[in-house]
Amino acid sequence: MTLADSAPKLGRKRDLSRDGEILLAALDVLAETGYDGMTIDMVAARAKAGKATVYRRWASKGELVIDAVACMKNANLDVDALPDTGTLRGDLIAMIKPHAIEDSERKLQVMAGLMSMLQKTPELVDAAHAAIIEPRARINRILMNRAKERGEIPADADTETLSLVGPAMAAYRTLMLRKPVDRDYLISVIDGVVLPALGLPRPPQR
Amino acid sequence: MTLADSAPKLGRKRDLSRDGEILLAALDVLAETGYDGMTIDMVAARAKAGKATVYRRWASKGELVIDAVACMKNANLDVDALPDTGTLRGDLIAMIKPHAIEDSERKLQVMAGLMSMLQKTPELVDAAHAAIIEPRARINRILMNRAKERGEIPADADTETLSLVGPAMAAYRTLMLRKPVDRDYLISVIDGVVLPALGLPRPPQR
DNA sequence: TATATACGGAACTGGAGAGTTTCGGATACA
DNA sequence: TGTATCCGAAACTCTCCAGTTCCGTATATA
Incomplete structure (x- = not known):
């Protein structure tokens, strides 16, 4: 194993494009219902993901939202x-x-x-x-x-x-x-x- | 009893100035925490009133807020x-x-x-x-x-x-x-x- | 003083949602 | 084919809050 590889050791690689899909879904829900009206279930459903998958990648609703907003910059x-x-x-x-x-x-x-x-x-x-x-x-x-x-x-x-x-x-x-x-x-x-x-x-x- | 008096039959008159104090308290809380962060307990506490008193005058949080906003007009x-x-x-x-x-x-x-x-x-x-x-x-x-x-x-x-x-x-x-x-x-x-x-x-x- | 009413406070119910756990299934890699 | 890992789904806990009910008290009217 050479170096210059920063993570995957065994099994399946973590799908990074999934992150983007969830962030996009979060932005949609955010735009439609606002932060307080937005639920993690809504975001997960729109991204065709499970609630647990969202929490595997972000520690809380707040951090998900911050990341989602930041990713609009690109x-x-x-x-x-x-x-x-x-x-x-x-x-x-x-x-x-x-x-x-x-x-x-x-x-x-x-x-x-x-x-x-x-x-x-x-x-x-x-x-x-x-x-x-x-x-x-x-x-x-x-x-x-x-x-x-x-x-x-x-x-x-x-x-x-x-x-x-x-x-x-x-x-x-x-x-x-x-x-x-x-x-x-x-x-x-x-x-x-x-x-x-x-x-x-x-x-x-x- | 002359006319020109529109309500009170028995007991204590309903204190209309109380309405205004509650509406003002609602506006304060609204400005500080927003609609979703606002609780009826916060409003009642700030107006030195009981939660029940608020619900005696407005049917729901939403109606209270609408009235509070409308009363800024004056x-x-x-x-x-x-x-x-x-x-x-x-x-x-x-x-x-x-x-x-x-x-x-x-x-x-x-x-x-x-x-x-x-x-x-x-x-x-x-x-x-x-x-x-x-x-x-x-x-x-x-x-x-x-x-x-x-x-x-x-x-x-x-x-x-x-x-x-x-x-x-x-x-x-x-x-x-x-x-x-x-x-x-x-x-x-x-x-x-x-x-x-x-x-x-x-x-x-x- | 007697009474009816509105009050503040506190206990209560019910629902919604954040965050967690579990599990069976799919998939990449050896 | 075997195995480790990630997945989606669903069941679960726990907290918070809207809205309700109850009760002891204060007060205006008579």
């Missing part, structure tokens, strides 16, 4: 794949794709499901921030900083705050107002709030 | 008490008072505590909207429409959306980012987002 675009249309408006609107809207809504539902738990579990705040909040804001920040470099918007624009306007309005509309966040709404936020705040003229009409 | 300013400084910026900044910040934060904590319940209880969406969301947006809308009437901002400005920018940013910062919403932050949102989006120049510095 499903992200890399910087090179960002649109580059030449204008900030073009870039921001190119980011509005059906898939992105669905993904965002799901993340917000997960976040809503975690809300009650955030107060008691500080490490969940970090996990949720890294997996849900930051990736979304990061894209806007990059696009705005590009616009800054090419002189399209003032160099002293507060892109740190402005990159959060879209996400904040979408979260507010979804979670508080319970109204749909569709393409038209996102465009109206871009054209009616974000771009004017950056000193760019409103496009002709809408 | 603690609101009337339109005549709004500031009128002559400029939109002056009015918006005059609204930032320590009491208003605390009140707003408490409402957001209550809202966070309700989050998990909103999905299953549509009538709570309405109650929360009327008591928490709308009063805050309403003030901004009124101030902005005044500015519109006096010609300070364009007549076609989308005040419906812009009146939600402040509340949305505050909610996002409190509930998602878990950072403090203080006077400086609110001013930076007003000066960096809301006013520029309305075509008003940014004030000299900050």
Whole structure:
């Protein structure tokens, strides 16, 4: 037996892909029923697994949820794949794709499901921030900083705050107002709030 | 016995002020622990009441919470008490008072505590909207429409959306980012987002 | 003072769910 | 084929809490 092998000695190897299926199931249940409404049986059933299998891999419901939230982080675009249309408006609107809207809504539902738990579990705040909040804001920040470099918007624009306007309005509309966040709404936020705040003229009409 | 008295026949009159104390206690617990973490014993203890007393007045935990949320609606300013400084910026900044910040934060904590319940209880969406969301947006809308009437901002400005920018940013910062919403932050949102989006120049510095 | 009512407190019931244990079956490896 | 390991299912324990019931007491009315 050579080294460089870190675990399996005898019998069947532990199936790591099973972990991912259970985490995905946990996210589904989390988004649908929230942390308190979620039971381990629900998660196990959705993953076609037994309750014991879940507890063989995570010590408690809380740790499962933390892992599930953390694993959302991976499903992200890399910087090179960002649109580059030449204008900030073009870039921001190119980011509005059906898939992105669905993904965002799901993340917000997960976040809503975690809300009650955030107060008691500080490490969940970090996990949720890294997996849900930051990736979304990061894209806007990059696009705005590009616009800054090419002189399209003032160099002293507060892109740190402005990159959060879209996400904040979408979260507010979804979670508080319970109204749909569709393409038209996102465009109206871009054209009616974000771009004017950056000193760019409103496009002709809408 | 004259008329104009609507109930008591014998014995002790039912103490209506007790209702209010219990509802206030329920809001405290709701803000601190959320709907699922809240127990009727907690509410009763905080109101120095017995559990049975609570159930004598509300049929279930859910109805108690709905009533508690609805009763937040009353603690609101009337339109005549709004500031009128002559400029939109002056009015918006005059609204930032320590009491208003605390009140707003408490409402957001209550809202966070309700989050998990909103999905299953549509009538709570309405109650929360009327008591928490709308009063805050309403003030901004009124101030902005005044500015519109006096010609300070364009007549076609989308005040419906812009009146939600402040509340949305505050909610996002409190509930998602878990950072403090203080006077400086609110001013930076007003000066960096809301006013520029309305075509008003940014004030000299900050 | 007498009485009816509402009170706070405490004991109780029933159900739901977290976490554990057991077991028969499937599967990878020798 | 034999064996060790992991699996899904189900039964189990234990705690917590919604909601109920009961009781001794306080108080407003008469």
